[in-house]
Structure formats: structure tokens, C-alpha cells
Amino acid sequence: MSEENNSLDPRIQRLDLPQGESTVKPNEYWGTFEVFLQEKRGKHHQHVGSLHAPDQDMALIFAKEQYGRRGRCVNMWVVKTTDIVAFQLEDEDMFATTPDKTHREAGIYKVRDRIQEYQERQKNA
Amino acid sequence: MYGGGYIHQEESTKKQPEAVVEDPAKLAEFQARIDRGEKIEPHDWMPTMYRKQLIRMIEQHAHSEIIGSLPEGTWITRAPNFKRKMALIAKVQDEIGHGHLLYTACETLGKPREQMINDLLSGKSKYSNVFNYPAVTWADVTVIGFLIDAAAIVNQLANSKGSYGPYCRALERICAEEAFHLKQGHDAFVFLATGTQQQRDMLQAAVNRWYKPIIHFFGPSDKESVHSEQLMRWKVKMASNDDMRNQFFDMYVPKVREVGIDFPDPNLKKDPETGKWSFSDPDWDEFYEVIKGNGPCNAERLAVRKWAEETGLWVRQALATPYTKTTVPLA
Ligand SMILES: [Fe+2]
């Protein structure tokens, strides 16, 4: 600190601040949790991010501070990051043909033409 | 499929050699994904340089949020009224939250949070230079809230369109909150500017103090920065330092001048032909000196940060083992 100490920070003015090196140990900030937020009743919980916490109760408290400061929220879930199971990103091609499977979609089933043709036929019979 | 964890640990333990020869096929595939506008996610293959540069960038950004709350935080107890005090508390809490969001985004690239904190405390990793200057009066807090946050928003908005998914997601959350920082800063700024002569003088003096640090904020001219082109192709860097600085002047010089305040530089002018702002030499030597640790507040910022880590230790330890029961002696 400078000799005459004219800092505006009260901690600099009044506290005995550590002089030497200071380090945190590996894992001192625990593991991580994933946070899922429900904006309103009836909506899905959605992943909004992650945070560090010592256990699930603290994770919920931190989640409220970190992800619930603004906007609508009625509920939150926290899940330990290591409990999440996911596909490998490089396997994303297994979903590539899904949009081609049009037999699973409502849009390709069209009957209007056939009905019209049938009704024409009936009329002319 | 894999079970267990989004936190990628690979590079934290082993040192990478400086020059890495990347597999050209993977490199081309990586570039093609970025060119298609797709995001890169934590477990994707990525060039070592991409990973390194992102770690450096996100980590510094995170440290800047945390250290940046110190000059403003010291004014919470001295805010001029209840409304300003509430706004300042909310803003400072947001900035700490931004730091946390960015630390977790950076961890997805393989650098543990504890290591980032240690690198900050030892002076190995840097944070934005502006926070090594003191907030001498309430008007300084006003200038930080309005203009430093404005400058940060220009940068963060650009980066939120970048290629790394977790960083973009963090930045989207951050930018939404920054809108409030900017508005409350502008409100406080206009309040002083339209007040008494004494308030106006105090504000102008603060603008004078922060002018050079604001120019420094965007970094030296791009001609001086190495790797810039490659990083732009990878969408790690989204706009050049000069372009972002120019955009800041475009947006905020009018907002400062419309209330009769001005930046203390007769050479600050916009060329109507090129649209480029020119300004006096902002003393880049000072910029490099402050980065080296010789700014007015470098030492005290780190001292306060160390104090926070050391005095917080017992809380972290207590939380880690919360169920230890007190027992009563048997006899
Ligand atoms: Fe911020």
C-alpha cells in the first residue's frame, strides 16, 4: 500500500490486509450443479446455466441468487452436473435424417384431391 | 454416450507446447462449422489456439467483472440517496453474478475456477485496466455506470455473436442485465449534468479523469495486436478494437454533449467522409504500465481480493461439512 494511504476503500483504510501470497486449494469451490428454471406454471423447466455449490440445498439457494434475480420464475431445479448423461456431440448425425421422416408428420397426409375426384365421379355416374 | 460431467479437465493438468500442428481435416471441418454460423460446444474438437485464446479472454472478462465491482462497491455506503443506493447494490450484485457466469463458462474449456482465482491473486492473469483507477467522487461512480458499462456493452454485444456456445449464452444473460446498468448510469449522469453548477463541475471533472481509461478500454489499435485475423475467422474476436471504439464514440459522444458535458480532447472529431473518429494520443505507455501492475489501484484491488478469499475460507469450509453435530459431554 502507498505510504500515505488515501484510498477510498474502507477495507484498505481499516483492515489488516494480507501481505503475502494467498491461494485457494483445488476443489475449494466444490463441484457444479446445473440449474433449470420454470418461468410460469405449465411451462417446461429450462436449463439456464450452472453454478458451484457444496450440496443440493446450497445449490438451490445460490440458484435463486444467480438465476432468479429478474424476470418471471415460479420454480427451479438443480441437478449435480455429474449426474447428467448426454450423447456425444460427434454423434449428432444420428439425428440428421429425422427431418426426412415425413411419414411421421401430419403435413404429408392430403386427402382433399381424392375426395373431390370421388365426388366428381359420383356426380357423373 | 457418456456419463458424468460437462467439466472438461484435459488441459488443466498437462502443459501444451506453444506451437501445435493441428490435423488439417479437423481444422477445415471446424472452420466450416463456424462459417455455417453454428456454435462450438465444450466437447467438440477445437484447435489448441482457439481453446487457449478463449480461456484467456473469458477468464479476463470474469476477473474484470469481479474487480470492477470494487471501485463502485466502495460507494454503496456513501450513495447520495436511497434510490441510488438500491440501484448501486443491485448493479454490484449483477457484476459479481457476471463474474460467476463467466467463470463457469471458462471452466467448460478445462481451466478450474480455483486456478483462475489463484492466477488473479498472483497477478498472472489480467483484468481490465479501467478498474485500476479510483472512483474519487460520486460523479466517478456515475461515469463508470454510464460510460464504462456502455463501453463494456459494445464489446459484450459483439462477443455474444461469437462461436463458443457457453460464452455466448453467458453473454446473452449479461447483456440483458447491462441494459439496466446503462440506464441507471445514464439517469444518474443526466441528473448531475442538469443540476447545480457544482454538480456539473464535479461531473465534468470525473469525465476528464475517465477519458483516457475509456479510450484504453478497447485496447491498442489493431495494427499492434498479433493473431487478430485468425481469431476473427474463428469468431473469437468479433470486431476490431478500433471499430468497437469508433462505435462507442458514435453512440455516446452525442449523449455526453447533449447535456453540455464534453470529453477533454479538442481533437476528438468525427471525419464525415470516413465516419471515423480521431482523438489525441491517449498515452499508450501509461496503458502498458498499468497492465504491468503500476496503476494507481492495482495493489489495493488485489489486496482486497486476497482478503475476501482468506476471510471467506471458513465459510466455504463450514458449507463443505455442514452436518457436523455438536455433542454434549457424557459425564
Ligand atoms: Fe457486468
Ligand SMILES: [Fe+2]
Ligand atoms: Fe455492468
